[in-house]
Amino acid sequence: MADTRRPETRPAGPRPTPVPRRRFPADRAASLAGRLLAALVFLFLVAPLVVLVVSSFNPAASVAFPPHGFSTRWYEQVLGSRDWLVSFQLSGLLVLLVVPTVAVIGTLAAYGLARGSFPGRGALHALALSPLMAPEIITALGLLYYFQGIGLIDSVPALWLAHSLIALPYAVRAVMVSAAGLDPALERAAASLGASDVRVLLTVTLPLLRPGILAGALLAAVTSLGEVAVTALVAGAHTTTVPLRVFSSAQFELDPSVAAVSSLLMLASVVVMVVADRFAKISEVL
Amino acid sequence: MAHIPTAGRRARWRGAVYTVPLLVFLLALFVAPLVRLLQLSLRPVDGNNAALPGYTGHQYVRVLTEPFFYEALVRTIVTAALVTVLCVVLAYPAAYALARRRPGLVRTLLFVVVLSPLLTSVVVRSYGWVVLLGANGPVNRTLVGIGVLDQPAHLLTSYSAVVVSVTHVLLPFAIVPLTTALGGLDRDVLRASRILGAGPVRTFARVTVPLSLPGALSGALVVFALAMGIYITPLLVGGANQPLAGIRVYDQISTVFDFPVAAALSFVLLLITVLCTTGLGAAFRTWERRLHG
Numbered sequence: 001m002a003d004t005r006r007p008e009t010r011p012a013g014p015r016p017t018p019v020p021r022r023r024f025p026a027d028r029a030a031s032l033a034g035r036l037l038a039a040l041v042f043l044f045l046v047a048p049l050v051v052l053v054v055s056s057f058n059p060a061a062s063v064a065f066p067p068h069g070f071s072t073r074w075y076e077q078v079l080g081s082r083d084w085l086v087s088f089q090l091s092g093l094l095v096l097l098v099v100p101t102v103a104v105i106g107t108l109a110a111y112g113l114a115r116g117s118f119p120g121r122g123a124l125h126a127l128a129l130s131p132l133m134a135p136e137i138i139t140a141l142g143l144l145y146y147f148q149g150i151g152l153i154d155s156v157p158a159l160w161l162a163h164s165l166i167a168l169p170y171a172v173r174a175v176m177v178s179a180a181g182l183d184p185a186l187e188r189a190a191a192s193l194g195a196s197d198v199r200v201l202l203t204v205t206l207p208l209l210r211p212g213i214l215a216g217a218l219l220a221a222v223t224s225l226g227e228v229a230v231t232a233l234v235a236g237a238h239t240t241t242v243p244l245r246v247f248s249s250a251q252f253e254l255d256p257s258v259a260a261v262s263s264l265l266m267l268a269s270v271v272v273m274v275v276a277d278r279f280a281k282i283s284e285v286l
Numbered sequence: 287m288a289h290i291p292t293a294g295r296r297a298r299w300r301g302a303v304y305t306v307p308l309l310v311f312l313l314a315l316f317v318a319p320l321v322r323l324l325q326l327s328l329r330p331v332d333g334n335n336a337a338l339p340g341y342t343g344h345q346y347v348r349v350l351t352e353p354f355f356y357e358a359l360v361r362t363i364v365t366a367a368l369v370t371v372l373c374v375v376l377a378y379p380a381a382y383a384l385a386r387r388r389p390g391l392v393r394t395l396l397f398v399v400v401l402s403p404l405l406t407s408v409v410v411r412s413y414g415w416v417v418l419l420g421a422n423g424p425v426n427r428t429l430v431g432i433g434v435l436d437q438p439a440h441l442l443t444s445y446s447a448v449v450v451s452v453t454h455v456l457l458p459f460a461i462v463p464l465t466t467a468l469g470g471l472d473r474d475v476l477r478a479s480r481i482l483g484a485g486p487v488r489t490f491a492r493v494t495v496p497l498s499l500p501g502a503l504s505g506a507l508v509v510f511a512l513a514m515g516i517y518i519t520p521l522l523v524g525g526a527n528q529p530l531a532g533i534r535v536y537d538q539i540s541t542v543f544d545f546p547v548a549a550a551l552s553f554v555l556l557l558i559t560v561l562c563t564t565g566l567g568a569a570f571r572t573w574e575r576r577l578h579g
Binding site for chain 1: 299300301302303304305307308309311312315316317318319320322323326376377379380382383396398399400401402403406407408409410411412413414415416417418423424451454457458480485486487490508511512514515516517518521522531532535536539545548549552553555556559563
């Protein structure tokens with residue numbers, strides 16, 4: 001930042017623009033005001049999450065902020081509770097089912113949509129993104145009534161299919177960003193040098209799509225980990241996912257153990273994100 | 287010569303083959319449920335709200351004539367519009383700061399902050415607001431502490447708490463596309479505006495905003511569509527009595543068990559959402575065309 005403000009301290013050399021970047025005193029004030037506003041918005045974004053994490057370490061039996069001490073008793077209580085452990089297992093299982101489903105269907109579709117110019121392509125693209133834009137309550141109600149009709153309510157397959165449906169648009173969009181930047185000449189070059197279709201796919205196409213696929217898989221994982229709107233209607237007593245249990249607890253009582261679970265859930269999402277970011281520039285594709 | 291267009295056509299249709307799994311999946315799990323739901327919304331009901339065979343427009347008449355439903359629809363549209371405006375306004379400073387940062391640790395951290403609501407469950411975020419706005423929460427303590435209030439106010443279950451928390455939940459959807467748009471902005475254009483005598487505020491209003499409009503628009507449309515159908519967050523923060531369409535639908539399913547009227551209400555909600563987003567998109571495009579000549 002210092003070098004944009006004081007260009008005279010830059011090392012000598014050919015400079016594209018001889019005019020100093022900031023000549024106007026008003027700019028400094030405006031920039032300061034802009035940064036202050038931005039800081040306030042960032043504070044607004046993290047405030048509820050920070051409060052939640054901090055209050056989960058509160059030793060008292062009520063949720064209070066600032067806390068009156070430090071204790072991990074709520075974490076111990078949660079990790080020792082059978083109900084919560086069953087929910088954790090179910091949420092983990094769903095992530096393992098949803099991520100491959102969404103990655104395969106989403107990658108194939110995004111590649112086909114980015115590459116093909118078949119009739120109906122635009123309509124299919126709109127359809128692929130429509131679960132994201134439809135009001136969540138109508139998707140939820142539609143699936144509830146549909147699954148009731150075929151006897152799937154309160155089952156793992158129902159949640160697997162529902163979560164995959166909600167996560168698909170994110171994955172399609174992420175892979176399409178990568179697929180749009182894919183140069184078809186590279187695939188043609190590989191094919192003309194004698195590689196078979198499968199080999200082109202495995203050694204050229206998929207590696208080039210990797211950032212998008214990883215971003216899509218990441219979004220699918222966090223979507224499944226956090227989904228409530230549809231889950232609340234489709235799940236039942238035997239399929240209570242972690243966020244659903246948080247939802248039903250938070251609706252009636254404010255117990256710090258809910259804050260502890262929420263913090264753990266958040267930690268899981270952040271870990272997934274950080275790990276994925278090491279393999280691909282996720283933020284570029286979102 | 288003859289086989290080249292054939293090969294081209296085959297390559298084109300090969301693209302279509304890749305999309306078959308998606309098409310099958312969406313037809314089975316998105317289109318089919320909605321068609322069944324549409325059918326259900328046209329069914330008459332008996333005394334116990336169970337659907338009967340036959341077709342009637344009665345549920346739609348109820349939705350459009352009973353204040354319990356149509357007032358919720360109006361309130362939902364107003365709330366969604368308010369949330370959209372708040373999101374776009376709040377997104378500008380954050381997206382601007384993000385777009386101007388060079389890649390590095392600070393930028394990555396800010397990105398994590400922006401995406402943190404996207405990466406955490408709606409429930410977690412809403413629950414954070416429940417804690418923040420609760421009777422013992424920091425907001426109430428501060429207000430009492432500095433003497434604005436005599437005693438803690440009921441911030442929860444109030445409409446403003448719903449607006450604040452829904453705005454928070456949807457803000458990332460406005461920031462992300464806007465950051466992309468602002469990042470693609472040519473800085474020389476901004477400097478040209480400054481050198482030609484426009485102040486920073488005028489440069490922002492006359493150059494930055496118009497040039498980043500497509501990004502702001504695509505964010506606004508997503509935020510509006512999501513705000514129309516959101517129900518978990520307002521339910522947690524505002525309680526089941528908030529007059530919002532999503533909550534009314536949930537209420538009809540979970541307490542009254544009147545599925546046909548819930549289906550009719552959600553289809554009216556879907557129709558309004560589609561009409562508003564299409565209309566908004568068309569209006570923005572016209573404005574943009576006039577702006578850029």
